[in-house]
Amino acid sequence: MRTSERPAAPARSLPLTLRLNGRDATFTIEPEVTLLDLLRERGGLTGTKKGCDRGQCGACTVLVNGRRTLSCLALALAHAGDAITTIEGLADGDRLHPVQAAFVEHDALQCGFCTPGQILSAVGVIAEGRARTDDEIREAMSGNLCRCGAYPNIVAAVAAAREALR
Amino acid sequence: MSATAERPATRGFVGLPIDRVDGHAKVTGAARYAADAPIAAPLHATIVQATIACGRIIAIDERATRAVEGVVDVLTYHNATRIPALPFDFTAPSSEELAPLQSDEIKYDGQHVAAVIAETFEAARAGAALLRVEYESRAPELSPGGARTVEQPEQWFGSDAQPRRGDPERAFEAAGVRIDQTYTTPIENHNPLEPSATVAEWRDGELIVHDSTQWVRGTRAVLAKSFGLDEEKVRVIAPYLGGGFGCKGFFWPHPLIAAMAAKLTNRPVKLVLTREQMFTSCGYRSETRQRLRLGATRDGRLQAILHDVLGTSSRVGTFVETAGGVTAMLFDVPNIAVTHSIARLDVPTPTAMRAPGEAPGSFALGCALDELASACGIDPLDVLRRNHAAVDPSSGLPFSSKHLLACYERGAEAFGWSTRPQAPRAMRDGGELVGWGVATATYPALRSPAQARVVLGADGSVDVASATHDLGTGMYTILAQIAADELGVDPRAIRVRIGDSSFPIAPVAGGSMSSASVGPAVQDAARRAYREAIAIATSAGGSPLHGLGEDEIEACDGGLRSKREPSRAIAYGEIVRLGGSGAIEALGSAAPGDEGERLSFHSFGAQFVEVRYDEELARLRVSRALGVFDCGRILNAKTARSQMIGGIVWGIGMALMEETVRDPRAGAVVTNNFADYHVPVNADIAAIDVLFVEEPDLAFNPLGVRGIGEIGITGVAAAIANAVYHATGVRLRDLPIVPEKLLAAQAAV
Numbered sequence: 016m017r018t019s020e021r022p023a024a025p026a027r028s029l030p031l032t033l034r035l036n037g038r039d040a041t042f043t044i045e046p047e048v049t050l051l052d053l054l055r056e057r058g059g060l061t062g063t064k065k066g067c068d069r070g071q072c073g074a075c076t077v078l079v080n081g082r083r084t085l086s087c088l089a090l091a092l093a094h095a096g097d098a099i100t101t102i103e104g105l106a107d108g109d110r111l112h113p114v115q116a117a118f119v120e121h122d123a124l125q126c127g128f129c130t131p132g133q134i135l136s137a138v139g140v141i142a143e144g145r146a147r148t149d150d151e152i153r154e155a156m157s158g159n160l161c162r163c164g165a166y167p168n169i170v171a172a173v174a175a176a177r178e179a180l181r
Numbered sequence: 182m183s184a185t186a187e188r189p190a191t192r193g194f195v196g197l198p199i200d201r202v203d204g205h206a207k208v209t210g211a212a213r214y215a216a217d218a219p220i221a222a223p224l225h226a227t228i229v230q231a232t233i234a235c236g237r238i239i240a241i242d243e244r245a246t247r248a249v250e251g252v253v254d255v256l257t258y259h260n261a262t263r264i265p266a267l268p269f270d271f272t273a274p275s276s277e278e279l280a281p282l283q284s285d286e287i288k289y290d291g292q293h294v295a296a297v298i299a300e301t302f303e304a305a306r307a308g309a310a311l312l313r314v315e316y317e318s319r320a321p322e323l324s325p326g327g328a329r330t331v332e333q334p335e336q337w338f339g340s341d342a343q344p345r346r347g348d349p350e351r352a353f354e355a356a357g358v359r360i361d362q363t364y365t366t367p368i369e370n371h372n373p374l375e376p377s378a379t380v381a382e383w384r385d386g387e388l389i390v391h392d393s394t395q396w397v398r399g400t401r402a403v404l405a406k407s408f409g410l411d412e413e414k415v416r417v418i419a420p421y422l423g424g425g426f427g428c429k430g431f432f433w434p435h436p437l438i439a440a441m442a443a444k445l446t447n448r449p450v451k452l453v454l455t456r457e458q459m460f461t462s463c464g465y466r467s468e469t470r471q472r473l474r475l476g477a478t479r480d481g482r483l484q485a486i487l488h489d490v491l492g493t494s495s496r497v498g499t500f501v502e503t504a505g506g507v508t509a510m511l512f513d514v515p516n517i518a519v520t521h522s523i524a525r526l527d528v529p530t531p532t533a534m535r536a537p538g539e540a541p542g543s544f545a546l547g548c549a550l551d552e553l554a555s556a557c558g559i560d561p562l563d564v565l566r567r568n569h570a571a572v573d574p575s576s577g578l579p580f581s582s583k584h585l586l587a588c589y590e591r592g593a594e595a596f597g598w599s600t601r602p603q604a605p606r607a608m609r610d611g612g613e614l615v616g617w618g619v620a621t622a623t624y625p626a627l628r629s630p631a632q633a634r635v636v637l638g639a640d641g642s643v644d645v646a647s648a649t650h651d652l653g654t655g656m657y658t659i660l661a662q663i664a665a666d667e668l669g670v671d672p673r674a675i676r677v678r679i680g681d682s683s684f685p686i687a688p689v690a691g692g693s694m695s696s697a698s699v700g701p702a703v704q705d706a707a708r709r710a711y712r713e714a715i716a717i718a719t720s721a722g723g724s725p726l727h728g729l730g731e732d733e734i735e736a737c738d739g740g741l742r743s744k745r746e747p748s749r750a751i752a753y754g755e756i757v758r759l760g761g762s763g764a765i766e767a768l769g770s771a772a773p774g775d776e777g778e779r780l781s782f783h784s785f786g787a788q789f790v791e792v793r794y795d796e797e798l799a800r801l802r803v804s805r806a807l808g809v810f811d812c813g814r815i816l817n818a819k820t821a822r823s824q825m826i827g828g829i830v831w832g833i834g835m836a837l838m839e840e841t842v843r844d845p846r847a848g849a850v851v852t853n854n855f856a857d858y859h860v861p862v863n864a865d866i867a868a869i870d871v872l873f874v875e876e877p878d879l880a881f882n883p884l885g886v887r888g889i890g891e892i893g894i895t896g897v898a899a900a901i902a903n904a905v906y907h908a909t910g911v912r913l914r915d916l917p918i919v920p921e922k923l924l925a926a927q928a929a930v
């Protein structure tokens with residue numbers, strides 16, 4: 016454990032602008048703020064979940080410039096100007112994104128806590144062309160833990176969404 | 182009759198596989214879990230935990246912590262609210278008798294010793310890392326074997342913890358075939374994906390708490406007692422839970438710390454446990470050591486079972502993992518002796534985890550039956566059938582509804598069991614050994630008194646409210662289906678509100694009892710609202726149904742109409758307006774009667790598993806699993822199936838990977854994260870199938886439903902261990918079955 020008694024340096028906050036679900040959003044934040052905590056605590060976007068805060072569960076998955084990214088391992092300030100898509104930005108108004116709709120239809124969720132991360136991962140995995148078979152889906156989606164054990168339904172939902180997105 | 186035929190299908194929703202009504206909120210991020218509570222500008226609290234298992238705090242240096250910009254205060258035993266001892270009883274069930282932050286004493290590694298309160302999460306975390314706590318440490322007792330204090334509880338949750346019948350020792354000695362083996366299961370952690378969180382706020386002397394709890398009313402009771410408040414002055418809110426599995430059932434200390442911090446600072450406070458803290462802050466499944474002695478005839482008929490279970494508890498609370506709980510009930514055996522012992526250790530308190538007792542117990546018993554089958558040279562499924570109990574041998578009462586033989590039958594057929602060769606190592610596919618295993622699943626059917634409110638609004642709305650919970654179990658959906666059937670309304674048009682202590686009474690979401698408890702209460706409330714609507718519609722002047730009798734009316738499409746002249750119809754909203762009181766409001770209730778004195782209520786099932794083992798790579802996986810369940814009526818075929826799949830996934834985790842390891846000298850959990858505590862990931866799970874033998878249990882409650890939350894895990898680990906034996910010829914009696922153990926056992930052969 017560190018034992019420094021120096022007071023933290025004042026005025027460490029820096030401005031940050033990123034493109035959040037299609038809109039510019041500006042914050043003033045300290046360098047240690049993660050993208051996950053920025054979204055949840057300062058951006059009012061609590062759909063992105065914190066399951067472990069150390070890159071082991073996938074609940075915090077968002078898309079950064081279209082890439083699946085663990086937002087708990089990303090420092091927010093490193094993403095100036097980046098396009099961030101969270102679960103709140105996926106539907107088109109009232110129309111669910113095909114992956115969202117498939118998750119509901121195939122009951123690919125129980126408690127729903129892993130679901131935002133699962134869905135963002137699925138969107139990425141399908142776009143990357145890594146969801147061609149059920150086994151491929153299982154492998155590519157294995158970074159997203161689901162403690163409720165919805166895996167078989169998640170595989171079915173991702174496969175159905177892949178077809179819907181064709 | 183023709184009117185019935187023409188009637189739109191607005192009844193008959195119960196049972197249908199309709200989509201989860203809360204699905205939309207969950208796939209859009211709109212569902213708010215405790216840590217998402219919309220409280221403006223809360224302070225953040227981060228807990229600091231003890232790093233010794235036994236001893237006391239001798240000094241706390243807060244200087245560096247307080248120097249962090251944004252840190253507001255530090256809560257320790259010096260400035261914490263004084264709270265009386267917390268009782269473990271059924272009205273206010275606290276897992277620990279010790280309230281947090283009351284003294285310098287340390288009873289286990291991970292005990293909360295301080296909370297750092299700050300303007301931001303980052304400042305609270307930094308401040309917590311800088312807090313210096315000095316301890317005086319004594320050598321902890323950490324191993325159940327040879328513990329100084331071992332207790333034998335007489336009862337646990339109202340059941341005999343040491344049941345006995347006949348003369349088991351003599352019958353065992355006299356038996357033609359004897360099995361005497363010891364099975365061990367490790368500590369497991371629930372690890373719901375949502376870490377426990379509390380957002381606490383004091384408003385004019387009232388405490389409002391958003392908490393990840395499976396029991397809003399239990400949490401309210403403990404908080405009220407702790408702060409000396411009337412229960413009406415405390416409100417606990419939990420509309421969504423990110424899983425619970427038991428670790429959010431009884432009360433744990435952290436919500437008290439959040440409430441104390443909010444009191445100290447006079448601001449709302451958000452406290453979220455870290456994943457690491459989840460391993461010591463909200464219970465775990467105790468390790469068990471189970472010696473099982475089976476005495477049987479040469480054709481596999483059980484004469485005696487002796488089942489001795491050793492588990493653990495802490496110095497600050499008691500939980501008994503009743504692994505022998507079903508032993509006296511499950512099979513037709515004349516001679517039984519079950520003992521439960523708990524060793525008191527310097528560890529956190531264990532708690533209920535999905536099928537507490539039944540999960541490890543069904544593993545040991547299910548394996549022992551398989552060993553008996555091998556010893557007798559009989560197919561394991563035949564041994565299960567031969568020992569089937571037609572009446573409950575523990576009480577002598579008939580079962581209300583038992584269809585276990587049908588589960589065996591249907592499962593065997595769907596799985597293809599009849600082609601199974603008897604001998605181990607007899608099935609191969611490519612480079613892999615293949616094995617099949619079977620075991621029995623069981624869980625008691627429990628029920629508690631519950632209430633619900635149904636409100637029909639003038640705008641045509643239908644509202645259902647009860648202080649129950651949806652942990653991912655599908656409660657929102659099934660309650661909507663039940664009310665829909667009573668009222669003739671589409672379930673998707675019904676608003677279900679749950680998870681609020683101000684709603685009508687409901688029990689803890691545990692013991693697989695929510696559906697059987699709250700479902701009939703919702704049914705009763707909806708029926709009352711329906712009758713009230715009929716009373717208004719048949720008496721009010723402007724109603725098209727004026728003058729008709731109750732039996733001449735039926736529900737249809739959001740309202741009522743004449744059975745004979747379907748065109749004479751009126752919507753509920755219109756009826757409410759005619760009634761003139763703004764709404765039709767009905768409180769319903771339901772409670773078990775004395776049926777338990779005449780009947781025994783249990784659910785059953787059969788678990789079939791196929792494993793594949795690649796000897797070259799020492800790779801073991803479950804390639805196929807099938808569960809067939811007898812759980813009464815199924816309220817939603819889709820969500821019920823999901824829940825059973827989840828239970829089987831839990832069984833796979835239990836069998837193959839889950840294990841919490843403590844440092845044997847210091848007591849700290851060393852596997853306190855998802856890299857070291859393995860839960861199944863998507864690629865671990867292959868084909869899982871679920872079948873229901875759907876026989877409504879109408880002696881249990883008017884819906885005929887028993888619970889389904891826990892039975893899914895039971896028997897799975899035994900079926901897997903038995904399949905591993907069948908594939909490899911190696912018996913492993915110590916969970917989890919990891920490749921290292923298989924390799925070591927094979928090397929020893």
Ligand code: FES
Pocket residue numbers: 064065066067068069070071072073074075076085086087088
């Ligand atoms: S919270 Fe980011 S991976 Fe778990």
Ligand code: FES
Pocket residue numbers: 123124125126127128129130160161162163164165374423424653
């Ligand atoms: S739905 Fe609960 S963790 Fe996945």
